[in-house]
Amino acid sequence: MARQRITLLTPLALLGLLAGLVDLSHGSAREDEDYYMQELLTREHINQFQEKPVASIPDRHEPPSPKPAKKVAKGKADSSRQTDKTTANSKAVKTANKKAEKTKKGALRTPNSISEGEGQYNSIKEECPPMGLETLKIDDFQLHASTTKRYGLGAHRGRLNIQAGIYEDDLYDGAWCAGRDDPLQWFEVDARRLTKFTGVITQGRSSLWSSDWVTSYKVMVSNDSHTWITLKNGSEDMIFTGNREKEIPVRNIFPAPVLARYIRVNPRSWFRNGNICMRVEILGCPMPDPNNYYHRRNEVITTDDLDFRHHSYKEMRQLMKVVNEMCPNITRIYNIGKSHSGLKLYAIEISDNPGEHEVGEPEFRYTAGSHGNEVLGRELLLLLMQFMCLEYLSGNQRIRHLVEETRIHLLPSVNPDGYEKAFEVGSELSGWSLGRWSSDGIDIHHNFPDLNSILWEAEVKKWIPRKMFNHHVPIPEWYLSKNASVAVETRALIAWMEKLPFVLGGNIQGGELVVTFPYDKTRSLGVGREQTPTPDDHSFRWLAFSYASTHRLMTVANQRVCHTEDFAKEDGTINGALWHTAAGSMNDFSYLHTNCFELSMYVGCDKFPHESELPEEWENNRESLLVFMEQAHRGIKGVVRDLQGRGIANATISVEGISHDIRTASDGDYWRLLNPGEYRVSARAEGYSLTSKKCEVGYEMGATTCNFFIGRTNLSRIKEIMERFNKQPIRVPVRQLQTRRSRESRMETQ
Numbered sequence: 001m002a003r004q005r006i007t008l009l010t011p012l013a014l015l016g017l018l019a020g021l022v023d024l025s026h027g028s029a030r031e032d033e034d035y036y037m038q039e040l041l042t043r044e045h046i047n048q049f050q051e052k053p054v055a056s057i058p059d060r061h062e063p064p065s066p067k068p069a070k071k072v073a074k075g076k077a078d079s080s081r082q083t084d085k086t087t088a089n090s091k092a093v094k095t096a097n098k099k100a101e102k103t104k105k106g107a108l109r110t111p112n113s114i115s116e117g118e119g120q121y122n123s124i125k126e127e128c129p130p131m132g133l134e135t136l137k138i139d140d141f142q143l144h145a146s147t148t149k150r151y152g153l154g155a156h157r158g159r160l161n162i163q164a165g166i167y168e169d170d171l172y173d174g175a176w177c178a179g180r181d182d183p184l185q186w187f188e189v190d191a192r193r194l195t196k197f198t199g200v201i202t203q204g205r206s207s208l209w210s211s212d213w214v215t216s217y218k219v220m221v222s223n224d225s226h227t228w229i230t231l232k233n234g235s236e237d238m239i240f241t242g243n244r245e246k247e248i249p250v251r252n253i254f255p256a257p258v259l260a261r262y263i264r265v266n267p268r269s270w271f272r273n274g275n276i277c278m279r280v281e282i283l284g285c286p287m288p289d290p291n292n293y294y295h296r297r298n299e300v301i302t303t304d305d306l307d308f309r310h311h312s313y314k315e316m317r318q319l320m321k322v323v324n325e326m327c328p329n330i331t332r333i334y335n336i337g338k339s340h341s342g343l344k345l346y347a348i349e350i351s352d353n354p355g356e357h358e359v360g361e362p363e364f365r366y367t368a369g370s371h372g373n374e375v376l377g378r379e380l381l382l383l384l385m386q387f388m389c390l391e392y393l394s395g396n397q398r399i400r401h402l403v404e405e406t407r408i409h410l411l412p413s414v415n416p417d418g419y420e421k422a423f424e425v426g427s428e429l430s431g432w433s434l435g436r437w438s439s440d441g442i443d444i445h446h447n448f449p450d451l452n453s454i455l456w457e458a459e460v461k462k463w464i465p466r467k468m469f470n471h472h473v474p475i476p477e478w479y480l481s482k483n484a485s486v487a488v489e490t491r492a493l494i495a496w497m498e499k500l501p502f503v504l505g506g507n508i509q510g511g512e513l514v515v516t517f518p519y520d521k522t523r524s525l526g527v528g529r530e531q532t533p534t535p536d537d538h539s540f541r542w543l544a545f546s547y548a549s550t551h552r553l554m555t556v557a558n559q560r561v562c563h564t565e566d567f568a569k570e571d572g573t574i575n576g577a578l579w580h581t582a583a584g585s586m587n588d589f590s591y592l593h594t595n596c597f598e599l600s601m602y603v604g605c606d607k608f609p610h611e612s613e614l615p616e617e618w619e620n621n622r623e624s625l626l627v628f629m630e631q632a633h634r635g636i637k638g639v640v641r642d643l644q645g646r647g648i649a650n651a652t653i654s655v656e657g658i659s660h661d662i663r664t665a666s667d668g669d670y671w672r673l674l675n676p677g678e679y680r681v682s683a684r685a686e687g688y689s690l691t692s693k694k695c696e697v698g699y700e701m702g703a704t705t706c707n708f709f710i711g712r713t714n715l716s717r718i719k720e721i722m723e724r725f726n727k728q729p730i731r732v733p734v735r736q737l738q739t740r741r742s743r744e745s746r747m748e749t750q
């Protein structure tokens with residue numbers, strides 16, 4: 001068979017292509033102008049690949065494929081402050097974890113490509129990481145299609161795992177759908193540089209109302225978007241098996257890599273009762289091109305030498321142990337309980353006195369993985385504990401201050417059972433929901449008691465504060481029964497939240513780019529979404545913005561929406577109930593049952609990114625993770641003591657104008673998160689007089705100290721004296737007392 005090649009463009013052809021870019025179907029010329037001009041200047045670099053065949057059966061093998069560029073540079077940028085001990089400890093993280101490394105089922109990591117034998121393929125297929133349709137690294141201007149049913153089903157919506165709006169005909173629909181159902185349709189990706197393509201992953205259309213998916217397809221490649229070569233199996237066009245339903249991803253790896261710039265998926269058959277609709281991810285390795293300006297200006301590189309990979313349960317436990325051994329003076333590993341299948345829920349404490357609650361030191365927590373398939377949060381917390389340990393050892397003053405002034409708790413995997421299900425399948429094949437729920441089918445994040453309804457009913461009946469407090473709302477008895485549908489993981493979380501006096505917390509989730517704050521449940525019955533603020537709405541908005549504004553992408557105005565909501569218009573934050581109502585959330589429960597202000601951070605469009613994306617995701621979130629922890633030191637703090645100087649536990653701290661109180665911890669210390677301003681603050685406790693004072697919160701970081709000394713009431717003193725002598729107060733009727741006094745008076749007169 002004659003050898004088939006992709007002919008690279010001549011300079012004249014490239015100029016013609018540049019002029020033709022004004023065609024709207026391929027984006028505007030202005031958008032890609034810098035890339036194409038650079039390609040003209042560097043065509044000699046690309047021409048070295050001209051003789052490389054890309055047909056399905058080559059007659060000469062490709063040179064050894066370069067390994068993907070490593071994003072992690074050894075050491076810190078400021079090497080002068082990195083000690084030899086820190087460097088050795090940093091290497092210890094990776095050395096120890098290599099012992100636990102195993103080949104991951106379904107993970108996109110396999111070696112080598114084409115065999116040495118001419119005209120033959122190696123039995124081991126090569127796989128490259130995803131190019132980034134799901135993570136939005138591939139922008140809308142790089143996606144094209146033959147036809148489109150309507151704008152909401154355009155090529156820009158043909159991204160793996162993209163989710164549709166609730167209603168049909170939405171502007172944000174759940175796939176690319178062709179305008180006609182025939183074998184001439186195609187979906188195209190422009191890599192914008194020479195790329196080694198190794199496979200395709202497909203899904204059907206995300207929709208509550210339609211059933212559309214492609215059952216088979218061909219793949220074509222090109223270097224100029226005009227001349228196309230179809231991948232072949234011998235002399236026949238290769239037909240790849242597509243989907244059998246619309247949600248489970250199907251991956252097809254090419255028999256050998258193909259080198260090109262453009263790739264097309266050409267549907268050949270589809271579900272008989274549906275239409276041609278696809279969600280796609282392309283697997284590909286960009287070829288090295290240091291002169292490519294477009295690539296260099298968009299590249300994100302981290303200088304942190306951390307363990308950037310996905311960890312199984314055993315590997316996670318091993319990594320936490322390594323961090324503890326590196327920093328034994330500031331870390332402690334413990335577990336808060338077990339999962340449904342018996343896996344321990346491990347947490348690590350980072351503090352200058354691990355294991356102790358220090359008076360005046362706030363307690364902070366990060367949790368992740370309540371939805372087991374939202375993996376990025378889990379890995380971010382594992383990276384955070386490594387980072388804080390290494391930076392503490394290297395003398396980073398910011399980290400040292402955070403560790404010495406805060407008791408930090410990191411719980412990386414709330415739902416390890418769900419994670420193991422997603423991990424076994426792999427980062428690109430777990431879909432949108434595999435592993436989301438606990439082993440007994442419960443959504444842990446929304447499995448807490450609905451205290452909102454209890455509080456709001458009490459407010460309507462005007463029971464507050466006479467019959468019920470506006471804080472520390474009790475858990476209903478039915479929820480505590482053994483027969484209640486409560487996950488064991490949820491019960492473990494509640495016990496943990498009640499045991500430690502947390503001030504601030506964040507639960508890290510995935511699938512979006514936004515920070516949500518309470519309330520998560522709408523107050524109006526039957527309403528799916530409405531603004532439902534807490535009494536501390538201004539503080540919650542500040543806390544949410546502190547994370548979103550320091551994230552690399554959340555507040556970027558031209559950032560493409562992940563699915564259906566443009567959160568960047570709201571500075572990357574939203575009230576949970578305004579997004580969608582959800583009863584029994586962890587955020588609402590934490591606010592109403594404890595002192596802790598809890599928020600949710602949705603840190604990426606891709607719930608389970610490929611591990612090659614982890615260095616960039618760490619850079620996206622690192623500063624946000626640190627800034628949010630520092631917010632535990634905003635507002636007022638102090639100790640409530642009696643006149644003898646003893647701390648009073650469970651004293652109530654009230655702020656005038658805010659109908660939500662907090663309570664002191666066992667030593668009498670408290671922390672009240674507040675925005676800058678002047679406040680009238682009161683302290684009271686059972687048996688003690690109420691005391692008030694003005695407390696001012698400044699803009700500088702650091703909580704204002706506001707201590708209270710409160711004395712016993714006369715009634716409580718009398719009760720204490722009588723109980724001390726084992727006597728009970730004698731209640732004498734007033735009339736009887738008056739008669740007795742008059743009798744005594746007459747006797748004295750006589």
